[in-house]
Amino acid sequence: MNSLIPSTRFHLGIITGLRFEATIAENAIGSAALPAGGDLITVKCHGPGQLRAAAASHALVELGAGALLSFGVAGGCNPDLPSGTIVLAKGIQDLSTDGSGDVMYTNRGWQHRLKSLLLGNVLLEEGLIASVAKPASNPQFKSLLYQDSSAVAVDMESAAAARVAMEVGIPFMALRVIVDTGDSAIPPAALAGMMPDGRTRVAPIFRALLRHPQDIPGLIDMSLSNARARKSLRRAAAVAAPLFGGV
Numbered sequence: 001m002n003s004l005i006p007s008t009r010f011h012l013g014i015i016t017g018l019r020f021e022a023t024i025a026e027n028a029i030g031s032a033a034l035p036a037g038g039d040l041i042t043v044k045c046h047g048p049g050q051l052r053a054a055a056a057s058h059a060l061v062e063l064g065a066g067a068l069l070s071f072g073v074a075g076g077c078n079p080d081l082p083s084g085t086i087v088l089a090k091g092i093q094d095l096s097t098d099g100s101g102d103v104m105y106t107n108r109g110w111q112h113r114l115k116s117l118l119l120g121n122v123l124l125e126e127g128l129i130a131s132v133a134k135p136a137s138n139p140q141f142k143s144l145l146y147q148d149s150s151a152v153a154v155d156m157e158s159a160a161a162a163r164v165a166m167e168v169g170i171p172f173m174a175l176r177v178i179v180d181t182g183d184s185a186i187p188p189a190a191l192a193g194m195m196p197d198g199r200t201r202v203a204p205i206f207r208a209l210l211r212h213p214q215d216i217p218g219l220i221d222m223s224l225s226n227a228r229a230r231k232s233l234r235r236a237a238a239v240a241a242p243l244f245g246g247v
Contacts, residue, residue: 011040012246013065015056017048017157019198020230021072028237040064041242047198050096050133053157057164067110067246070161070174071237073229074129074153075136077146079182083225084232086122087153088114089129089174094159095145097133104162107171113245114175121239122232127152129174131159137186146182153178175236175244179229180222187218 016022022045029041042063044056057068074087081087091105111126118124130151136142145151158174165172180186189208193200209215237244 009038010247011065012067013060014043014069014071015053015161016045016072019045024234024237025071028241032242034242045198047196049156050160054160057161061168067171068161068165069244070158073179074155074176075180076178076182077142077154078152081125081178083178084228085178086124086236087176088126090126091128092158092162093128093130093149095130095132096159099159104166106173110171110173110245117240117245118236122236125152129158130154135191139183139185142182177229177233179225187215189215189219190222
């Protein structure tokens with residue numbers, strides 16, 4: 001989503017892995033008034049995972065983005081955090097296939113500005129986000145992440161976006177909402193509908209349930225958690241848009 005003002009003072013690039021996340025960000029930006037001065041916000045969704053997030057991040061940089069925000073859902077690692085908790089990343093631990101496990105720290109001023117915008121509007125947590133190559137569907141794995149690194153949440157895009165921002169020397173931040181809690185598993189049927197382009201298809205989920213009907217209770221729980229998370233993410237976006245604390 002681009003401003004019609006030709007002279008740009010600040011250009012925020014937002015990366016999402018799923019199409020509905022991009023829609024939430026775009027709707028919030030469209031409902032907010034851009035400040036005078038030619039500020040610009042562009043949302044890119046190339047699909048889930050580190051490689052697609054890296055492609056989206058590079059595309060945003062090529063468009064002139066001067067700051068990158070990773071925006072969307074995450075799995076919980078801290079078992080005390082319920083679905084719908086908004087997580088502002090203090091840093092991203094890169095546990096992707098090519099990652100070394102090092103922490104890439106987010107921009108502290110940006111983090112503080114976002115916190116001031118969101119505080120009192122959503123359930124809020126600040127902490128480390130672990131970023132991995134594959135969906136973290138196992139509660140034992142999420143528990144290990146929390147115990148070993150104190151990561152409060154886990155996603156599949158933020159490490160790639162953070163790495164691109166670090167390479168080109170621009171600020172980076174991540175705003176994520178917890179869907180599945182730290183002590184809950186993601187049923188395989190819930191992942192069956194995730195398409196490479198970031199959209200969700202219902203038919204593959206139904207086919208997976210026919211093969212694995214034991215996933216039905218878990219899928220119902222996941223649907224309820226997803227609804228809470230989406231509501232919270234929409235609220236956070238509405239409060240933080242249009243610039244999401246970037247300046």
